Amino acid sequence: MTHRFPIKEIARQAGLGTATVDRALNGRAHVSPQTRARVAAAMAELEGQEAQLAARGRRMFFDFVIEAPDRFGREVRRAAERVLPQIGAAVCRPRFVMQEIMSEPEVVAALARIAKRGSHGVCLKARDLPGIRRAVDALVAAGIPVVTLVTDVTTEGRFAHVGLDNDSAGRTAAYLMVQSLRGAAGAVLATRSNESFLGEKAREQAFTLALARRCPRLRIVPVSGGSGVPYETARLIAEVAGQVPDLRAVYSMGGGNRAILQVLAEHGIAPEVYVAHDLDVENRALIAEGAVSFVLHHDLTADMANVFQAFLHWHRLVPEMPGPLLSPVQVITPENLS
Structure with missing residues (x-):
C-alpha cells in the first residue's frame, strides 16, 4: 500500500509496533479488524495534522482515553481538531483510544501501554474505579501529566480537571x-x-x-x-x-x-x-x-483548549494555567438552536 508517512511515524501515532503496522498496511494475515482500524485512524490523524507540522515548535504527543458513546467521542475528536491550529507553543499530536464501553481492565491496560511507550500528557474520561486511580498514579509517577475531562477521578495525582460545572x-x-x-x-x-x-x-x-x-x-x-x-x-x-x-x-x-x-x-x-x-x-x-x-x-472546544493549555503549562511552554477550567452551562431550546 502506498502511503506518505514512514511506518515508524504511523506506529508511533497508532501506539502500535512497526511490524504490526507493516502487516496492516500490506494486508497480511494475523491482523485484527480493530488493529487495522487503529492504523487507518492514525493515518487520517497524521493527514489532518500536516498543516500544523509546518509550524515551528516542539513536537508533542498527547493521548486521549475516552469511555463514551460514539456520538460524544466524535465531538471530542472534532473539538481537538478545531483547537490544534490555534496552538503556537508546540506542534501537538493527539492520539485517541475511544470505546463506548471500556471495562476497568481495558482502561488500565490502555493507560499502561501509554506509560510504557511514553506520552507528553493523557486526557482521560473514565469511571472512578480503584484500578484506574492506580493507573493514573502510575502515569504521574512516570512523569506524564493527567487531565480528566468532563468526569473526574479521585486521586490527587491528576494534574487538572476540565469540563462542565x-x-x-x-x-x-x-x-x-x-x-x-x-x-x-x-x-x-x-x-x-x-x-x-x-x-x-x-x-x-x-x-x-x-x-x-x-x-x-x-x-x-x-x-x-x-x-x-x-x-x-x-x-x-x-x-x-x-x-x-x-x-x-x-x-x-x-x-x-x-x-x-x-x-x-x-x-x-x-x-x-x-x-x-x-x-x-x-x-x-x-x-x-x-x-x-x-x-x-457546554463549549467542548473551550474545554479542549483548556486541556492542551494545561499540558503546555505543565511542560513550562506557557506561563499560566488556563482558567476557569469549569465551563458554564448553556441552556439550548429550539429557539436558540444554531
Missing part, C-alpha cells in the same frame, strides 16, 4: 423542570450512564437537592447504567417504565435519549419536560423535533 447544571435542570411543570406532582425519571462517573453523580446530587427545595411534590425515580448506548439504556428503562404511570419529566444525564423516548412511548408515556445533556447530533435532532425540551450544553 456539574453542580450548576444539576440545579439548572431542576429549575427548568419546576418552572415548566408549575408545581405539579408526579415522578421524574433521572438517568445516569454509570454509577462510577463522578460528573453525572455531581449533577444528580445537585438536581436532587434543588428539586426537593423547589418542588417537594415531585419524586425522583433514579436509573443508572447503559453507558448511554441505545440498546443497554432501552433495556434498563423498560424495567421501570411500567412502574411510573405518573411520570411527568425526564432528566437524562448520560445520553441514549432517543432510546429512552422510544421505550416510554411504547408504554404510553409522553414526558411533559425532557432535559438532556450535550448538543450532539442526536440531541440536535430531538430538540428540533420537539421531543426534548432543553439541552444543557
